[in-house]
Amino acid sequence: MISRRTLLSGAAGLAGTALLGNASGARAFTRPLAPVARPGDEKVVRLDLIAKEHSLSLPCFDGHDLPLWTFADQALPPVVRLNLGDRLDTHLVNGLTRPGEHVSIHWHGIRLPNDQDGVPYLVQPPVEPGASYDYSFVPPDTGTFFFHTHCNTVEQLGRGLAGILIIDGDAPEPYDHDQLVVLRDWRLDEARSAFLPFLTLAGAGRAGSFGTVRSVNGATNPEIPLPAVADVRLRIINVDATRISEVGIEGAEAAVVAIDGLACAPFPLRSWKMGPAMRIDVVIRTPADGGTATLYDYFAAKPVPLARFAAHGAPRRTGDFDPAPLAAARIAKPDLEAAETIPFSFSATATGSSVAAAAGDDGLPLGSLCLSAANLWAINQSSWPGTGMDKLPPPLVRLERGRSYRMQLRNATPQMHPIHIHGHSWTVLGSNKRVLPPHFADTVLLLPNEKIDVAFVADNPGRWMMHCHIIEHQETGMMGWYDVA
Numbered sequence: 001m002i003s004r005r006t007l008l009s010g011a012a013g014l015a016g017t018a019l020l021g022n023a024s025g026a027r028a029f030t031r032p033l034a035p036v037a038r039p040g041d042e043k044v045v046r047l048d049l050i051a052k053e054h055s056l057s058l059p060c061f062d063g064h065d066l067p068l069w070t071f072a073d074q075a076l077p078p079v080v081r082l083n084l085g086d087r088l089d090t091h092l093v094n095g096l097t098r099p100g101e102h103v104s105i106h107w108h109g110i111r112l113p114n115d116q117d118g119v120p121y122l123v124q125p126p127v128e129p130g131a132s133y134d135y136s137f138v139p140p141d142t143g144t145f146f147f148h149t150h151c152n153t154v155e156q157l158g159r160g161l162a163g164i165l166i167i168d169g170d171a172p173e174p175y176d177h178d179q180l181v182v183l184r185d186w187r188l189d190e191a192r193s194a195f196l197p198f199l200t201l202a203g204a205g206r207a208g209s210f211g212t213v214r215s216v217n218g219a220t221n222p223e224i225p226l227p228a229v230a231d232v233r234l235r236i237i238n239v240d241a242t243r244i245s246e247v248g249i250e251g252a253e254a255a256v257v258a259i260d261g262l263a264c265a266p267f268p269l270r271s272w273k274m275g276p277a278m279r280i281d282v283v284i285r286t287p288a289d290g291g292t293a294t295l296y297d298y299f300a301a302k303p304v305p306l307a308r309f310a311a312h313g314a315p316r317r318t319g320d321f322d323p324a325p326l327a328a329a330r331i332a333k334p335d336l337e338a339a340e341t342i343p344f345s346f347s348a349t350a351t352g353s354s355v356a357a358a359a360g361d362d363g364l365p366l367g368s369l370c371l372s373a374a375n376l377w378a379i380n381q382s383s384w385p386g387t388g389m390d391k392l393p394p395p396l397v398r399l400e401r402g403r404s405y406r407m408q409l410r411n412a413t414p415q416m417h418p419i420h421i422h423g424h425s426w427t428v429l430g431s432n433k434r435v436l437p438p439h440f441a442d443t444v445l446l447l448p449n450e451k452i453d454v455a456f457v458a459d460n461p462g463r464w465m466m467h468c469h470i471i472e473h474q475e476t477g478m479m480g481w482y483d484v485a
Ligand SMILES: [Cu+2]
Pocket: 416, 417, 418, 468, 469, 470, 473, 474, 478
């Protein structure tokens, strides 16, 4: 068991009503990251991405090739790895051929300069077919991140257009192995030979259109070989457009060491609800040679095995399992005394409510709906569907640079919503329904009728999005932007 550093005891999943008040608790326990190099002194990592259709297969496609849209000539998302302080210079080419199918890259969770954030119309022009665009930034944080496009995301992500971004430099000591665990579904027909519609009215109005084929690293319930009796860092990333999983591991001790890329005080993993775009880093002590641990999704009535970790070889460790904390992120501490409180209500529109109430229309494509009818969801009564990205509404809120803000995120719907903020990482203060460990997050899962308080210092100027990361909810209205100036 975790002993030396047990600051929290498996808080996930416990019922409770108290808010966890001490926002600094997530930082006090560990050494901070080293400061990054001065601008111009960094090592530059160059990355070429071509968004393009490729006919490719994955083990979970049962031998079929599918018209995937990818950033590289491979079916699995490319993995980009940097050290803290490196500059990432990316040349993006839009090789898609459908007229008007523009792209951009949003570097999810990276607290970067506003003009690098990859939201078309808000901070950059859309990159049309045949055009290119360059990004250049130095990520300020270590951890597990990913990137994806930010327009027609439901289809582009649905066809595979995403990549993984890892920034190294937070590990207190070397792990015996570092393993990516990328969760995502595919919306395939029964023969697994064609895609189902990525956006449906029934899905958009309710919990989203779920994939029919689940996968981890491109395979259904794969066996992943790991060293035996070893401390392995699992980087679990939910890149699905829709599905919320509640992950847990049986057959190995496991501790969560980071949430949304950023260090938290290690706590035992019992189960953790992961909405789309959410990440956790988990250190496990693998079984002895020949043993297996299993990653489950407990969200379904019957737990679904997602992947098996098969241990091989001589033991690597002898002492108790006691993973050290990762280096802490350098994130300004919000002044909760002085913070202005801003309520945010996530709700269904009248149209959304009637769509959700309509029965028996599963699979109805939304494409024929007119724009106004696609306003199913709203933030603070304001609905901005993805089809209207070029029609910029007023900001949800204007924030003063350098000030602390407390946001009360309230889910007024019977669905869950993973709410994502661009440009900043929230300090999660607490929920009215659950005990949550102190942690940072760029994506916070709101359960039905849950209220979660978050805080942050608005220290990154610019125009930033805030939206649900169930992409069908986002694209039918549950998105907005805020301004920091
Ligand atoms: Cu949502």
